[in-house]
Amino acid sequence: MKLTPQEVKIQERLKPGVVTLDGFLGKDKRHYNEIIAEDLEVLKGLAKTKEEIADRLDYLTKKALPYDEDGVVIDEIYDLQYVTARGRIISPFMDRTFWPKGIITLKNLQNGVEIRWTPLSIHLIRRYGFFQGKGATFRTEPSDLIKAIF
Amino acid sequence: MLIIINNVLTFVGLSGVLSTIIVIADYFLANYGDCKIDINGKREITVKGGSSLLTSLAEKDIFVSSACGGRGTCGLCKVKGIDGCGPLLPTEKPYMSPKELEEGIRLSCQVKVKRDLKIEIPESIFSIRKYKSVVTAIEDYTYDIKRIEFKLIEPNEITFKAGQYVQLESKRYGKVRQPVMRAYSVSSNPSHTDYIELIIRKVPEGIMTTFTHDHLKEKDEISFTGPFGDFYIRDTGTDMFFVAGGSGMAPFKGMLEELNEKKSKRRIVFFFGARTTKDLFLLEEMKKFEEEMHDFKFIPILSHPEPNDGWDGLTGYIPPYFEEHLRDPKNTEGYLCGNPGLLNASEKRMRELGIEDIYYDSFG
Amino acid sequence: MEINSFVIFIAAIFTSNILLTNFLGMCSYLSISKDMEASAGLGMAVFFVLTFTSGLNYLAYHYILVPLNLVYLQYIIFIIVIAAFVQLLELVIERFSPVLYYSLGIFLPLITVNCAIFGISLFMIIRNYTFIQSIAFGAGSGLGWLLAILALAGIRGKVREKMLPKGMNNAAISLIITGIMALAFIGFSGVVIIQ
Numbered sequence: 001m002k003l004t005p006q007e008v009k010i011q012e013r014l015k016p017g018v019v020t021l022d023g024f025l026g027k028d029k030r031h032y033n034e035i036i037a038e039d040l041e042v043l044k045g046l047a048k049t050k051e052e053i054a055d056r057l058d059y060l061t062k063k064a065l066p067y068d069e070d071g072v073v074i075d076e077i078y079d080l081q082y083v084t085a086r087g088r089i090i091s092p093f094m095d096r097t098f099w100p101k102g103i104i105t106l107k108n109l110q111n112g113v114e115i116r117w118t119p120l121s122i123h124l125i126r127r128y129g130f131f132q133g134k135g136a137t138f139r140t141e142p143s144d145l146i147k148a149i150f
Numbered sequence: 151m152l153i154i155i156n157n158v159l160t161f162v163g164l165s166g167v168l169s170t171i172i173v174i175a176d177y178f179l180a181n182y183g184d185c186k187i188d189i190n191g192k193r194e195i196t197v198k199g200g201s202s203l204l205t206s207l208a209e210k211d212i213f214v215s216s217a218c219g220g221r222g223t224c225g226l227c228k229v230k231g232i233d234g235c236g237p238l239l240p241t242e243k244p245y246m247s248p249k250e251l252e253e254g255i256r257l258s259c260q261v262k263v264k265r266d267l268k269i270e271i272p273e274s275i276f277s278i279r280k281y282k283s284v285v286t287a288i289e290d291y292t293y294d295i296k297r298i299e300f301k302l303i304e305p306n307e308i309t310f311k312a313g314q315y316v317q318l319e320s321k322r323y324g325k326v327r328q329p330v331m332r333a334y335s336v337s338s339n340p341s342h343t344d345y346i347e348l349i350i351r352k353v354p355e356g357i358m359t360t361f362t363h364d365h366l367k368e369k370d371e372i373s374f375t376g377p378f379g380d381f382y383i384r385d386t387g388t389d390m391f392f393v394a395g396g397s398g399m400a401p402f403k404g405m406l407e408e409l410n411e412k413k414s415k416r417r418i419v420f421f422f423g424a425r426t427t428k429d430l431f432l433l434e435e436m437k438k439f440e441e442e443m444h445d446f447k448f449i450p451i452l453s454h455p456e457p458n459d460g461w462d463g464l465t466g467y468i469p470p471y472f473e474e475h476l477r478d479p480k481n482t483e484g485y486l487c488g489n490p491g492l493l494n495a496s497e498k499r500m501r502e503l504g505i506e507d508i509y510y511d512s513f514g
Numbered sequence: 515m516e517i518n519s520f521v522i523f524i525a526a527i528f529t530s531n532i533l534l535t536n537f538l539g540m541c542s543y544l545s546i547s548k549d550m551e552a553s554a555g556l557g558m559a560v561f562f563v564l565t566f567t568s569g570l571n572y573l574a575y576h577y578i579l580v581p582l583n584l585v586y587l588q589y590i591i592f593i594i595v596i597a598a599f600v601q602l603l604e605l606v607i608e609r610f611s612p613v614l615y616y617s618l619g620i621f622l623p624l625i626t627v628n629c630a631i632f633g634i635s636l637f638m639i640i641r642n643y644t645f646i647q648s649i650a651f652g653a654g655s656g657l658g659w660l661l662a663i664l665a666l667a668g669i670r671g672k673v674r675e676k677m678l679p680k681g682m683n684n685a686a687i688s689l690i691i692t693g694i695m696a697l698a699f700i701g702f703s704g705v706v707i708i709q
Contacts, residue, residue: 004620005620006620015325016325016326017324017325017326017327017328017357018326018327018328020355020357021325021326021355021356021357021360022355023325065490065491065494066491066494066495067491068395068489068491068492069425069489070425070453070454070467082491083354084489084490084491085351085353085356086333086397086511087332087333090223090224094223096222096223096225096244096245098224098225100490101353101356103354137355153583156582156583156584157584157587160578160579160582160584160587160591161587161590161591164574164578164591164594164595165594168594168595168598169598171598171602172598172601172602172605175602175605175606176605179605179606179608179609180605180608180609236612237612237613238613239612239613239616240613240616240617241616262612264609
């Protein structure tokens with residue numbers, strides 16, 4: 001399918017060394033449109049919308065923030081830790097948004113699933129359904145994500 | 151044969167004529183001549199029209215803050231447009247609050263200089279310069295924090311207030327194809343005007359900190375712009391509470407060196423939060439400050455001391471320790487530098503205790 | 515052709531509307547029709563381009579290609595003329611109305627490949643119009659395009675997303691509205707026939 005110049009530019013910004021050191025594509029050679037399409041199909045099968053996932057991640061992030069690196073256990077199930085860094089990171093999708101820098105790690109004490117995300121990755125999921133390319137540092141398969149946070 | 155020549159000539163001829171017309175039109179339409187920019191009613195510069203306001207000002211060594219280099223994505227390069235800036239563009243609107251729209255605030259990277267302009271910018275911008283420097287020292291403070299010294303080459307002097315920050319510019323390395331700019335607080339004493347020192351903590355997958363920790367060596371040349379920021383000691387004489395975590399130590403180191411040099415009589419309590427003893431550093435310096443300064447106390451607090459650390463100091467979170475060191479809340483100022491969680495909790499506790507003047511770096 | 519130029523002008527707007535009758539120029543029409551102001555701006559730009567390029571292409575065809583026996587080059591030459599003119603128009607708009615320039619964004623240079631523009635030039639050659647007739651045809655088609663896009667933007671503004679089944683809010687509803695408008699415009703047919 002023909003790509004608009006904007007889509008070509010955004011794909012470049014998803015590569016390593018432009019917005020983040022390792023980029024958002026991992027080992028995936030596909031265009032982000034295809035990655036999003038496949039993941040959204042999976043979501044449909046799991047009966048969860050991207051907004052529901054993003055809202056849940058936002059809720060957990062907000063709960064983890066006051067505890068910084070010390071970590072906290074929420075609702076007796078979610079073991080969270082939020083490591084922050086100074087400055088803001090720009091969204092690679094050229095939508096003029098900026099996000100706090102930080103990594104939130106979660107371990108679900110009930111089923112043992114461990115995942116991690118960043119405030120930017122929540123925005124990418126919510127707005128674009130972009131879970132990042134296979135092998136990317138902050139990609140979690142939607143199925144694992146849902147298992148971990150719901 | 152003739153047909154082919156005819157074809158080619160017509161084709162080339164017509165294209166050539168049309169291209170020439172476009173080039174001429176471009177010359178006249180896109181040529182705006184020399185334009186005068188009146189700044190704050192005090193300074194007037196003349197630039198060649200056609201570039202953005204941001205670039206035109208930068209060419210005259212006036213550096214409006216920018217994180218995206220003029221691409222219209224960071225919203226930091228705001229100036230007040232008094233006259234001549236043209237209508238507000240759809241690319242600027244998302245970054246403006248209603249109050250800013252009323253005041254005529256513009257994004258200088260989106261305003262094209264086409265005619266004489268009148269603008270207003272904060273006075274502090276005039277002292278911002280771009281500096282070329284060379285790395286003269288790199289030292290490990292902890293497993294993830296380094297101290298790096300940059301000696302100034304050109305200009306060879308810098309004037310700043312302790313607590314301000316600079317924007318360091320990385321170079322291309324590995325898979326990073328474009329330089330990036332990141333902000334770091336200056337940790338050296340402002341009275342040393344020929345170099346600056348930064349304390350940088352390695353951020354996992356961070357473009358700049360991977361550059362400074364893994365690729366930067368002594369004798370490397372590097373540029374930075376600055377100084378920026380409103381985080382500095384207010385000249386009041388009140389007691390001061392410093393609160394920092396990790397690399398948040400940086401601005402306070404410079405502040406303490408300066409206060410010590412000036413023999414300040416102010417009462418200062420420095421609460422420093424870390425996880426384990428591995429995260430503590432500059433302990434000797436802090437002891438030296440305690441001995442030499444009039445009334446300075448350094449209070450390290452560990453949140454997760456390891457059992458075999460032998461730590462017999464304070465543990466837990468920082469805010470609960472404020473009260474016992476507080477003398478007079480109406481005469482105490484709070485200076486904070488660290489994670490959002492720490493800042494929020496500290497500010498909340500300070501306000502509960504009656505401290506009203508609280509300052510922190512806002513580039514988080 | 516012995517038709518009065520003014521008749522051609524009117525016919526190009528209504529009975530032979532380039533968009534609703536001939537279905538040319540649909541792509542930018544569909545994409546930009548959500549925003550009334552941008553639609554009006556784009557419509558005006560298309561009007562200018564159509565009027566001038568029909569005249570320019572007429573001159574290029576009859577005074578360069580025909581004498582040199584290079585009539586088969588008309589496809590390439592027309593496109594070059596259209597592209598050059600759109601470039602010039604871009605420069606002018608950027609200079610005199612930066613707001614319009616930014617709100618049109620990518621759609622301004624996309625006018626170059628708008629099939630309506632190219633189609634008008636080809637039609638006027640096929641139908642053997644004179645110079646005045648060509649200009650009238652170009653201007654009328656431009657106005658017809660402008661009318662169609664304004665009508666679509668206006669109608670889309672009234673259709674609220676909640677009224678539609680899921681997924682129909684973009685191209686689907688635009689095409690349906692366009693189809694209904696085309697049906698309405700069939701009512702004009704027979705008033706005058708120019709094709």
